Amino acid sequence: MNEQDVSILIAVDDPVESGLLAKTLAGAGYRCIEAVTSGPGALAALEREPFPIVIASAEPAGLGGCELCRAIRARGAAAYVYVLILARGRRKALVLKALAAGADAVLARPVDPAELSARIAAARRIVDLERSLRLTNEEVRALSIRDPLTGVFNRVYLMERLPQELKRSRRYGRPLSLIMCDIDHFKTVNDRHGHGAGDRVLKDFAGRLAGSIRIDIDWVARYGGEEFLIVLPETDLSPAGVVAERLRRLVAETPFGLRDGGVRITASFGVASYRPALQSGRVTFDQLMEQADAFLYQAKRAGRNAVRGAEARDAEAKGCTA
Amino acid sequence: MNFNEMAETIGLDEQDFREMAELFVSVGAADLDKLREAYAARNSQGVVMSAHSLKGASANLGFSDIYEIARRVEADARAQKLDGAGEAIGELERKLAAIAAALGHP
Numbered sequence: 001m002n003e004q005d006v007s008i009l010i011a012v013d014d015p016v017e018s019g020l021l022a023k024t025l026a027g028a029g030y031r032c033i034e035a036v037t038s039g040p041g042a043l044a045a046l047e048r049e050p051f052p053i054v055i056a057s058a059e060p061a062g063l064g065g066c067e068l069c070r071a072i073r074a075r076g077a078a079a080y081v082y083v084l085i086l087a088r089g090r091r092k093a094l095v096l097k098a099l100a101a102g103a104d105a106v107l108a109r110p111v112d113p114a115e116l117s118a119r120i121a122a123a124r125r126i127v128d129l130e131r132s133l134r135l136t137n138e139e140v141r142a143l144s145i146r147d148p149l150t151g152v153f154n155r156v157y158l159m160e161r162l163p164q165e166l167k168r169s170r171r172y173g174r175p176l177s178l179i180m181c182d183i184d185h186f187k188t189v190n191d192r193h194g195h196g197a198g199d200r201v202l203k204d205f206a207g208r209l210a211g212s213i214r215i216d217i218d219w220v221a222r223y224g225g226e227e228f229l230i231v232l233p234e235t236d237l238s239p240a241g242v243v244a245e246r247l248r249r250l251v252a253e254t255p256f257g258l259r260d261g262g263v264r265i266t267a268s269f270g271v272a273s274y275r276p277a278l279q280s281g282r283v284t285f286d287q288l289m290e291q292a293d294a295f296l297y298q299a300k301r302a303g304r305n306a307v308r309g310a311e312a313r314d315a316e317a318k319g320c321t322a
Numbered sequence: 323m324n325f326n327e328m329a330e331t332i333g334l335d336e337q338d339f340r341e342m343a344e345l346f347v348s349v350g351a352a353d354l355d356k357l358r359e360a361y362a363a364r365n366s367q368g369v370v371m372s373a374h375s376l377k378g379a380s381a382n383l384g385f386s387d388i389y390e391i392a393r394r395v396e397a398d399a400r401a402q403k404l405d406g407a408g409e410a411i412g413e414l415e416r417k418l419a420a421i422a423a424a425l426g427h428p
Contacts, residue, residue: 014375014379016345016349019342019345020332023338023342024334027333113332113333114333
């Protein structure tokens with residue numbers, strides 16, 4: 001981050017002091033400076049833009065610096081805000097009060113320009129460190145829930161999120177469907193074309209699944225080797241069956257491109273749906289997954305390249321062919 | 323009044339300093355009006371507040387004579403002593419006018 005890039009919010013009620021701070025900071029190369037004259041004004045500015053650094057006088061109108069500091073800490077925003085409080089003199093009680101309220105540093109007034117620049121440089125170190133740590137954490141989290149080969153969610157994420165989806169479905173009385181699918185005779189792809197080709201088929205297959213479901217509502221996870229689970233919230237058996245059938249055709253009708261020409265593959269699909277309104281007993285997420293799996297094996301037994309499914313409540317009934 | 327030197331002391335260039343001094347003159351005039359009113363009403367709390375504001379702004383720019391007078395008025399008013407404030411107001415007026423004149427105000 002260049003000096004010019006960090007935005008600084010000044011919350012100081014004295015216009016002369018506020019203007020001086022802005023000019024001093026501009027002279028030191030900071031270009032993104034906004035000044036407000038009250039504590040509530042500072043909070044409103046922080047709602048609009050995530051200022052990483054806030055300079056507040058101990059008594060801006062409406063809300064003292066310490067109260068402003070507490071309010072900033074209580075917001076619990078994702079990014080850290082470095083708060084510098086300006087206090088007349090270096091009275092120990094005020095310094096302790098400001099630090100206890102969550103301030104990072106207290107600067108004596110009138111503000112010495114060299115000290116201000118040095119303080120802001122120190123603030124930059126903290127803010128930059130926090131930012132890189134936060135971005136790394138987000139990256140690690142994003143990587144930890146994805147399958148590295150196909151880019152769809154992995155089993156760890158599936159086991160974490162599916163119970164939440166089921167809970168939500170139960171609480172609001174909304175339907176939830178699962179499609180378990182498995183590439184037919186995947187072993188022969190590996191045997192004939194090599195594991196690299198097998199990997200490319202898996203990638204393409206996952207991409208087709210992920211690309212033809214509702215964005216931000218439905219999601220796909222790689223359950224095992226060539227087995228994937230699609231989760232469809234707010235979806236009954238019949239539309240879930242339609243989705244499964246569409247996916248079946250999307251796989252079967254378009255060959256998978258490999259270096260030595262295309263390879264035709266098919267997949268089998270098992271659909272299980274949960275409708276809280278029709279369900280007297282409790283269905284757990286693993287029961288629902290087992291049912292989807294059982295229908296997947298019915299589809300395999302029926303000759304593969306097929307869809308089978310039913311609602312969870314009458315799992316023993318004849319499966320539909322969607 | 324050497325603005326160039328004063329600007330250097332607080333790390334600004336002269337043009338920026340003059341801009342801030344202009345701001346100080348107008349904000350200071352408003353503070354002085356409030357100070358005058360509060361003094362006329364023998365409202366020591368009002369005297370404390372307006373003197374405090376003048377004190378802070380003058381300290382920031384290094385107008386040390388204004389700072390000294392305002393500091394004394396504020397301290398006296400806190401102790402409920404308003405006797406010297408009338409004279410101090412006159413002094414403050416002259417000091418502010420001198421800054422305005424140095425800035426080229428008619």
